[in-house]
Amino acid sequence: MKYIIETWGCQMNEHDSEVLAGMLADLGYKRTDDEMDADVMLLNTCCVREKAESKVLGRLGLLKKLKQNNPDVILGVCGCMMQQPAMADRIKKRMPHMDLVFGTHNIHELPQMINEAKASRTTHIQVWPEQGEVKEGLPIKRTHGIKAFVNIMYGCNNFCTYCIVPYVRGRERSRLSKEILVEIKDLVNDGYREIMLLGQNVNSYGKDLQDEGDFADLLKAVNEIKGLDRIRFMTSHPRDFNLRLVNTLASCNKVCEHYHLPIQAGSSRILKKMNRGYTKEEYLELISQIKDRVPHASITTDIIVGFPGETEEDFDDTMEVISKVRFDGAYTFLYSSRPNTPAAKISEQVPQELKKKRFQKLLALQNSITEEINKQLIGQTLPVLFEGTSKNDDTVLMGRTRTNKIVHVSGHAELIGKIVDVNIQGAQMFSLSGKII
Numbered sequence: 001m002k003y004i005i006e007t008w009g010c011q012m013n014e015h016d017s018e019v020l021a022g023m024l025a026d027l028g029y030k031r032t033d034d035e036m037d038a039d040v041m042l043l044n045t046c047c048v049r050e051k052a053e054s055k056v057l058g059r060l061g062l063l064k065k066l067k068q069n070n071p072d073v074i075l076g077v078c079g080c081m082m083q084q085p086a087m088a089d090r091i092k093k094r095m096p097h098m099d100l101v102f103g104t105h106n107i108h109e110l111p112q113m114i115n116e117a118k119a120s121r122t123t124h125i126q127v128w129p130e131q132g133e134v135k136e137g138l139p140i141k142r143t144h145g146i147k148a149f150v151n152i153m154y155g156c157n158n159f160c161t162y163c164i165v166p167y168v169r170g171r172e173r174s175r176l177s178k179e180i181l182v183e184i185k186d187l188v189n190d191g192y193r194e195i196m197l198l199g200q201n202v203n204s205y206g207k208d209l210q211d212e213g214d215f216a217d218l219l220k221a222v223n224e225i226k227g228l229d230r231i232r233f234m235t236s237h238p239r240d241f242n243l244r245l246v247n248t249l250a251s252c253n254k255v256c257e258h259y260h261l262p263i264q265a266g267s268s269r270i271l272k273k274m275n276r277g278y279t280k281e282e283y284l285e286l287i288s289q290i291k292d293r294v295p296h297a298s299i300t301t302d303i304i305v306g307f308p309g310e311t312e313e314d315f316d317d318t319m320e321v322i323s324k325v326r327f328d329g330a331y332t333f334l335y336s337s338r339p340n341t342p343a344a345k346i347s348e349q350v351p352q353e354l355k356k357k358r359f360q361k362l363l364a365l366q367n368s369i370t371e372e373i374n375k376q377l378i379g380q381t382l383p384v385l386f387e388g389t390s391k392n393d394d395t396v397l398m399g400r401t402r403t404n405k406i407v408h409v410s411g412h413a414e415l416i417g418k419i420v421d422v423n424i425q426g427a428q429m430f431s432l433s434g435k436i437i
């Protein structure tokens with residue numbers, strides 16, 4: 001019996017897919033890359049922007065053929081998109097070839113749902129409207145062998161006015177630190193070298209629990225784990241990124257010097273409308289505190305272009321912040337109106353053409369900065385943790401610096417999982433190249 005899982009969206013979804021894969025493996029299913037060969041096919045979906053959603057709907061339509069070829073295949077769709085009101089019914093009505101529809105809160109029910117789907121051929125809808133307790137102990141089949149995702153919390157309480165995530169992922173729930181630490185220790189015993197702590201807003205960690213420390217305390221505890229080399233985390237919220245945390249980052253030797261700190265917009269007026277809870281000046285102050293204590297820190301960000309009511313002046317503020325901070329990289333998005341979010345109800349939506357024009361301008365500026373920063377690394381010798389071989393050439397190794405820059409070198413596969421000094425000799429926009437010394 002074989003399975004295939006297609007995943008859209010963020011690391012959170014990728015990690016949920018690792019849990020789905022773990023449950024399928026426990027049921028005796030093996031992974032395949034060939035959908036014609038699959039007995040179970042799951043689509044784990046994202047709804048953060050409309051584009052992701054329309055791609056999923058198109059993909060679901062195409063699966064009808066798969067069902068016609070093999071009526072026994074179990075087709076399931078899950079994830080954030082399914083948590084939206086009326087979505088499950090819409091799928092049932094328009095895509096009767098789908099067997100299972102479930103949401104983000106009950107992925108642990110997959111084994112029972114598969115049994116139900118085998119027993120009767122109608123579309124089974126099992127979407128929980130609300131989050132349940134944090135589930136511990138689910139099996140996980142990890143995609144990578146060197147670095148592992150570890151959830152530290154679920155959900156989000158921030159309600160940024162453009163964002164659908166709090167509606168589809170529920171309120172913040174932190175895992176107990178003892179559960180997190182046991183999971184990481186086990187991973188280290190299994191040979192993992194790097195841990196990525198995951199949460200929609202990791203800086204809120206512990207706020208919902210009694211007798212638990214905060215995110216800085218958790219980082220300190222993870223930093224003590226013997227045999228672990230690198231710690232990363234995402235995503236941070238600038239509002240909750242306090243000085244104590246900055247000092248903790250500087251003092252924990254395993255915490256990598258790369259921080260993803262979404263700014264979303266450079267204009268304080270727009271930040272207020274977005275309900276982000278900080279101003280442009282406060283964000284710049286935070287960056288200067290970080291750079292002061294961790295001088296070679298790499299900082300990346302998310303930026304939304306064309307939030308409702310964004311004027312040329314607001315956009316110029318964003319351009320100014322990009323020039324001032326000199327981000328190592330930025331994920332840039334065209335604002336996408338999401339159903340039932342407060343921003344969708346604002347009447348002054350920015351025309352699509354204008355959004356695209358601003359987006360191109362911003363991308364050109366950010367790309368030139370990224371390239372300049374990467375070029376400055378030429379000649380330096382940096383420790384690189386090798387994760388695997390290059391997609392196109394298995395004599396080329398792919399690894400990352402502590403600052404999260406991808407590095408390609410030619411080398412032997414036995415270096416995978418090792419940290420090796422590399423002299424950087426070339427720099428492109430998305431990767432560096434070098435020589436092992």
Ligand code: 5AD
Nearest residue numbers: 162163262302303304333334335336
């Ligand atoms: N439109 C565009 N981008 C969005 N994001 C979240 N919601 C929207 C939206 N409605 C972006 C934010 C967030 C990232 C994961 O996706 O920048 O940080």
Ligand code: SF4
Nearest residue numbers: 156158159160163165
């Ligand atoms: Fe969405 Fe804001 Fe929560 Fe991030 S912090 S998931 S942007 S609501």
